[in-house]
Amino acid sequence: MIEGKSAAPDGVAQWQSRRFLLLYALAVAGGATAYVPFLTILLPVRVEAMAGDASITWLAYAAFAGAIAASLANIGFGWLSDITRNRRVWIFVGLVLSSALLVGLAKADSLPMLIGLLVLWQLSLNMMLSPLAAWAGDVVPDHQKGMLGGLLAFAPAAGAMSGTLVTIPGLAEPDTRMALVAGLVVMCVLPVILFGRPQKFPELMEPRSKPATRLDGPRQIVARMWLARLLVQIAEAALFAYLYLWLRSISPEIGDNQAAQMFGGVLIVAVPVTLFVGRWADRNDRPIVPLCAAAGASAAALLVMAMAPGLSTALIGYAVFGLSAGVFLALHSAQTLRVLPRPQSRGRDLGLFNLTNTMPSLIMPGLTLAMVPVFGFDGLFVVLAVLAAIACILLVTGKRPK
Template sequence: MIAPLPPDPQRQPTWFVALFALAAAGGAVAFVPLLTVLLPQRIADLQGGEDVAVLAQVTFFGAVVASLANIAAGMVSDRTGTRRGWILAGLALSSVLLLAAGEARSAGELVLLVMAWQVGLNLMLAPLMAWAGDCFPDSQKGMLGGALALSPALGALAGSLVTYGGLVALEARLWLVAMLVAALVLPAVICGGGRTRPELMRPRPSVRPGALIPSDEAVRRMWLARFLVQVAEGGMFAFLLFWLRSLAPGFSENTAANIFSLVLVCAVPLSLLLGRWSDRHARPILPLAGCALLCSTGMLVMATAGTLAMAIAGYVIFAIAAAIFLSLHASQTLRVLPAPEHRGRDLGLFNLTNTLPAMVMPWLTVLLVPGFGYSALFVLFALLSLASAGLLASFARPVGSPAT
């Protein structure tokens, strides 16, 4: 049993941690079902069959717009000094554009609508994550990161829900997604008034008492460490089914989806435990370094797998470690940002670690897989994850006193 944390008047109540985690999960519910299932289906309906070129356009231009919109939305929320109003505006705009995308009458119109939808979505997400930095003290960032593991899990479950059998009619699926997002986001925004902590709004010196390295160096290392793991995670997300079928022809896509969902669900309690442990022992970076090392280990198991069982075991190790890493990293990033007045903008720059890998990873795959097979790709991903662990291990020592 983990001992309770010492009292801290700056800490948020558990109910608000839970509501914020659900709001963040609303972002995943907004885009995971659309980009992985509903959008490809809509393209097929418009084009009379699968059209990889159109899907590639939507994915690429959507990632570019998302990158720019996230930075811009963060800057706007910084400049106005308010977050909740922009979150609501983004929720409304993204919901309207999501429904409009379902009514697109041509591939070109669909591409434009998805790009506009990315603007609305990031108008909601950028202030939301900046708001976390305004509200949650360092002593609670591990718990917050653990709770953020709900996002990919609920995103995957939402994708399964809206496409399950005949449960939801085709024309109602986007409506259901919009309603789910609103139901997840609104409670935190409505009940979150007065949750900003004044001391979290004061600029931090470049070297704080108890800090291990200058903040600007910590920011660079945290950014690069996440980027390296995201390249590996994005590669596995895109090519998991193809790789499994290279080992076992005819491997069911439903089984692959079930493995993916199970991994994300299992990561939630483990993230919560590790996050709370990091708060209790003031070791915010150590779990990140350990998870990056496990990512590398899982990739090496996959690269050398001779049986389907061993391959799946390696993937489970990698995927759980990556899910924990990404959720805890999202909250611990808030610890190293030195300027609260630019928090939204800076988090937008960190969001590039989510979008740039989508542009890098396909080229790595094209260069390596045809000539050297998936094993070479996995070895490369293992090296990237190992480099991430090295970047983080250099400042993974305790910070200050426990739970400070």
């Protein structure tokens, strides 16, 4: 099984300050706040108002262009922050530009202009997000990676809650909501830039020993971690996109508000669970065991969903899947920092890992269209369960880093 040595030195362990960890987690939550309400609510509403019956087509164009821009920008700006060795400056510039462009998106008066601004926004947003992700690898020791992963679980919940906040009836006009989101992002990210003064850990900037062969050591571990995350992300993306339609296929009486409450409730519960599991992983120096367990539980839950005889069983299956996937993705983000072999290219390498977040958006629609019309959602969930099970096997059978 893949495992890792603790970064704690002999004798008394050195710890990153709790203040920095909390400010950093707040900043990551701000990053989620920047894109979750916009991409899931505000952008679709804006496109529907401008495109009418053609809104699905234009949303598809926007999603594709945005995913490509985000993928390239995350790699590119991560690499640039590696070269300059200054994450903070890139985070600040990205924050300013992405916030300004988010406000500017409300002024777009044509669909081509809207998509053009969307691409620029994705570029500037990832100018902030990529160095922010790499910064944790520079300053958070391995024996705190589990705690870091637990704190990162706040980000999805914050994104979902911000979407609920800005869409409260009467709170803000549609165009004003963009500015409201931008303000929330600045409030979350700026404190770590201004007040985050992390302790330095020189050992985190030292390259890991080179493996004897290309199929052993860090390279093999990184490949397994990358593929495992991609497989779980495909399943998570499918449920994110089709949860409401699946629930309606089981019980036509269920409403969008009930589905939204279910989705948000699972994200909130995932926060304390991930914190607990992350602390356990730190104390026992078993960073990958929770990932294996979470991937396995996700696979089992998907099978329950595929065979669910009614709504109650379906909801239980989804709750277990959503909780397991949430724990997996948050802890995986932190433990990835543990296995990357080259600190000098940490930002670029994390950008490559970020492809596991954007590629599912391109893979999942084709998979769904191939499965659901022929086999229904049950067939789709069986395939997704197999993918999650493969992710579990990849992690269980991997070698322990030296």
